[in-house]
Structure formats: C-alpha cells, structure tokens
Amino acid sequence: MDAGCVRSSKGNLSPDIAVSGRNDHLAALSGVIDRANPAFGVAPRRQLNGTISCSGGFLAACALPVTAQESCVKNGSERFALVTGGGGFIGSHLCDRLIADGVRVVCVDSFRTGRRSNLAHLEGNPAFRLVEHDVIDELPAELKRLRFTRIYHLACPASPPHYQEDPEHTMMTNVVGTRNMLRLAESVGARLLLTSTSEVYGDPEVHPQNEDYRGWVNCTGPRACYDEGKRAAETLAFDFRRAGRADVRIARLFNTYGPRMHEDDGRVVSNVVCQALAGDDITIYGDGSQTRSFCYVEDIVDGLLQLMESEKADGVPVNLGNPDEMTVKALVDLVVEMTGTASRVVLRPLPQDDPRRRKPDIGRARDLLGWEPTIDVRDGLARTIAWFSSAEAPGWGTAAATGTDGALIQAAE
Numbered sequence: 384m385d386a387g388c389v390r391s392s393k394g395n396l397s398p399d400i401a402v403s404g405r406n407d408h409l410a411a412l413s414g415v416i417d418r419a420n421p422a423f424g425v426a427p428r429r430q431l432n433g434t435i436s437c438s439g440g441f442l443a444a445c446a447l448p449v450t451a452q453e454s455c456v457k458n459g460s461e462r463f464a465l466v467t468g469g470g471g472f473i474g475s476h477l478c479d480r481l482i483a484d485g486v487r488v489v490c491v492d493s494f495r496t497g498r499r500s501n502l503a504h505l506e507g508n509p510a511f512r513l514v515e516h517d518v519i520d521e522l523p524a525e526l527k528r529l530r531f532t533r534i535y536h537l538a539c540p541a542s543p544p545h546y547q548e549d550p551e552h553t554m555m556t557n558v559v560g561t562r563n564m565l566r567l568a569e570s571v572g573a574r575l576l577l578t579s580t581s582e583v584y585g586d587p588e589v590h591p592q593n594e595d596y597r598g599w600v601n602c603t604g605p606r607a608c609y610d611e612g613k614r615a616a617e618t619l620a621f622d623f624r625r626a627g628r629a630d631v632r633i634a635r636l637f638n639t640y641g642p643r644m645h646e647d648d649g650r651v652v653s654n655v656v657c658q659a660l661a662g663d664d665i666t667i668y669g670d671g672s673q674t675r676s677f678c679y680v681e682d683i684v685d686g687l688l689q690l691m692e693s694e695k696a697d698g699v700p701v702n703l704g705n706p707d708e709m710t711v712k713a714l715v716d717l718v719v720e721m722t723g724t725a726s727r728v729v730l731r732p733l734p735q736d737d738p739r740r741r742k743p744d745i746g747r748a749r750d751l752l753g754w755e756p757t758i759d760v761r762d763g764l765a766r767t768i769a770w771f772s773s774a775e776a777p778g779w780g781t782a783a784a785t786g787t788d789g790a791l792i793q794a795a796e
C-alpha cells in the first residue's frame with residue numbers, strides 16, 4: 384500500500400470510521416466484516432454485518448474522498464479489484480492470479496458455497512482483504528467508497544445441487560446481486576465483468592454453441608433459477624451498458640474443473656474423481672453418451688483476465704471454455720485409467736433438463752482476445768486428481784464415501 388495514501392486518508396475518514404493507534408491496524412470500519420485475520424475458516428454466517436478491521440491501512444487508504452483517491456491513482460496504486468464470489472472455486476484462483484499480477488484485491492463472499500480454506504493462503508497478504516457479505520444485501524457504505532477499477536462479479540452458486548438448494552436466493556443473487564454490483568460499478572466508474580454461463584443456451588438445438596445462439600431454456604424447470612437468473616443478469620448488464628451507466632464485459636463460462644472444486648457438488652469431474660479415489664461406484668447418468676467440454680481453471684482465469692482488459696470485447700458476450708468435446712463415458716474411462724481405481728461404473732436415469740451436448744464455439748474469444756485453452760484434459764485431470772489426493776482437499780473422503788446426489792453427476796457445471 385502506498386504510504387502517502389494512508390497518511391492522506393487519516394484526516395478524511397468518515398465519522399463512522401474509528402482509527403486505532405496501532406500501525407498494523409490503522410482503521411476499523413463499522414458495518415462490514417473483514418475475516419482476513421485469525422477468523423479465517425471459523426466465522427459462522429450469522430456474524431454477517433459485524434465490523435471490519437483493516438490491517439496495513441489497506442481499506443482505509445482506499446476509503447478516501449476523491450482528491451486523496453486521485454493521489455492514489457497517480458502513485459500507481461490504481462489496480463484495485465473487487466472479486467465477488469472470490470471464496471469459491473474459480474474466484475479463489477482469480478484472486479491468486481490478480482495478486483500475483485500486482486493487483487490489490489477485495490474479495491466479497493457470503494460463503495454460501497465457497498470455502499475459507501480456498502483463501503487461507505492469502506491470510507495476512509497486504510494486497511488482499513476479505514469481506515463477508517451477501518451481494519443481495521445493500522453494500523456497506525465503506526465498500527461503496529472504495530475506488531475499484533475492476534469488478535469481477537462471480538458470486539453465484541454454480542453447481543446444480545447448490546443453486547437448487549435455495550432457488551429463490553439463486554435468482555435474487557443473479558438479479559439483485561448483479562444490480563448491486565452494476566450500481567457500484569456505475570458509482571465508482573469501474574469496469575464490471577459478469578461470469579455468465581453456457582446454461583444460458585439451455586439444452587441447445589445448435590452445436591457447437593456460439594454467442595449468437597439464443598438458447599433453449601425451460602423457464603419453469605428446476606434449473607431455471609440459475610439459467611434464467613444468469614440470462615437476467617446479462618440483460619441487466621447490457622441495459623446498464625446501453626444507458627452508458629457502466630462498462631461491462633460478459634463471459635459465458637463452460638464446464639470448468641480443477642483444484643478447489645467441491646467434492647460433493649454434483650459436478651462431473653469432482654464426482655467422478657472423488658468416487659474413483661474412494662473406490663466407490665462411479666455413477667453415470669444416462670448411457671454416458673452425453674457430451675461435455677471441460678476447461679481447466681487456469682485457462683479460464685487467463686480468459687477472464689484477458690476479457691476484462693479487452694476493448695474489442697465491449698458489447699458482446701464471449702464464450703470461454705474448451706472446445707474439446709468428450710462424452711461423460713470417455714471422461715469416466717480416463718479417470719479410471721489415471722487413478723487405477725477398482726471402482727465399478729453404474730448407470731442411472733438422466734435428470735430433468737440436463738443438456739445432451741455441450742461444446743463452446745470459441746471463435747469469438749480467439750478473434751477478440753487471442754485466447755484459447757492450453758491445458759489438455761489429461762494434464763488438467765492429473766493436477767486435479769493430485770489435489771483431491773492431497774491434504775489440501777478438505778474432507779472429500781467423507782462426502783464421497785457417503786455418496787453424493789448422483790442424479791446430478793452429469794450436471795452441466
């Protein structure tokens with residue numbers, strides 16, 4: 384943090400900000416929670432809207448009146464990002480990359496589906512702060528004052544069992560949460576990137592799916608809270624853009640996998656890997672001929688960073704995913720081979736509204752960003768299996784051994 388900014392902030396803090404005398408805790412802001420310190424991994428959800436403590440002047444230095452903020456920008460500290468959903472699978476990798484790239488990051492997460500352990504290694508990093516907050520709720524005033532230049536809006540449960548657990552909350556996260564973030568982008572002049580999804584194409588009638596395809600979505604089905612929620616989120620983002628209220632980028636992510644996936648969230652790769660490692664039955668729903676295209680998380684994070692900074696991608700959604708299509712059966716065979724498991728493969732009926740085919744047309748990402756995946760599925764699976772086999776993967780053995788909701792094993796995300 385730029386020391387000059389810290390100093391210049393002190394006299395300008397708002398009345399609800401108390402500044403402590405300690406150098407490592409320059410300010411305590413009320414109304415927000417920062418769990419960046421010892422509370423990592425322990426804070427229960429009910430403690431939302433407590434207090435925020437800012438070590439190293441990180442937030443305090445940014446909660447400045449405009450003139451002081453301008454001096455921060457002049458001093459080169461303008462790379463300041465908000466990552467919503469930063470405690471989740473993709474978001475935590477994104478936080479890592481941003482920080483490695485020299486960006487200061489505030490992560491906002493309710494930990495509805497994310498995990499504190501995903502961010503534990505960032506504890507104490509002066510470039511990182513964690514704020515526990517639900518994006519549906521009005522943003523704490525202190526957050527609204529921070530001069531973010533980039534907002535990566537990822538907050539939303541991505542796996543079917545998670546987003547179907549509380550469909551109303553999922554829909555509101557996508558609609559109200561996205562509006563809150565767009566309003567923040569509008570008020571601070573930040574560019575906002577929304578992580579939308581291939582689910583906006585529903586059970587597609589065209590293959591592969593390019594961004595002009597308008598989708599085949601069931602608005603009354605159990606997946607609609609997510610699919611239609613994301614469609615509405617895109618609508619809001621484009622409305623803000625059309626009205627000149629916010630600069631937005633839209634990423635439509637296809638199946639992503641890698642370390643820090645939830646072991647029990649019904650996504651194909653994590654389910655199959657965990658079942659194989661535990662020696663449990665590996666469940667395939669349908670006959671396994673349905674296809675998916677799996678993109679390793681590192682490639683997706685590269686794509687998100689490039690899309691955010693792209694001027695050419697203004698005003699258009701961009702697919703990010705791996706066009707190497709494979710059947711679920713082929714994935715299972717590969718995992719069985721790579722883990723050497725003795726697990727049996729069992730077949731079960733397909734769940735409702737599950738897409739039969741999924742493959743991104745990434746022509747636009749190639750043209751506009753020069754982006755395409757670089758990590759092939761064998762390499763990505765090796766890294767993922769290694770992670771699930773390591774002590775870093777929290778407690779998957781229990782979830783896999785007790786069995787997951789197999790009806791979701793081929794779930795699209």
Ligand SMILES: NC(=O)c1ccc[n+]([C@@H]2O[C@H](COP(=O)([O-])OP(=O)(O)OC[C@H]3O[C@@H](n4cnc5c(N)ncnc54)[C@H](O)[C@@H]3O)[C@@H](O)[C@H]2O)c1
Pocket residue numbers: 467468469470471472473474491492493494495496497498516517518519536537538539540541542545556560578579580581635636637638639640796
């Ligand atoms: N993983 C995929 O294959 C995939 C595919 C398409 C789109 N996406 C999108 O990418 C984003 C990240 O997905 P992921 O796989 O990391 O999912 P995830 O569930 O691991 O992470 C989502 C994060 O958002 C947080 N969150 C959820 N609702 C929130 C709320 N109301 N307020 C604050 N935080 C909230 C969760 O606690 C979690 O940390 C999501 O927007 C998802 O829709 C993911």
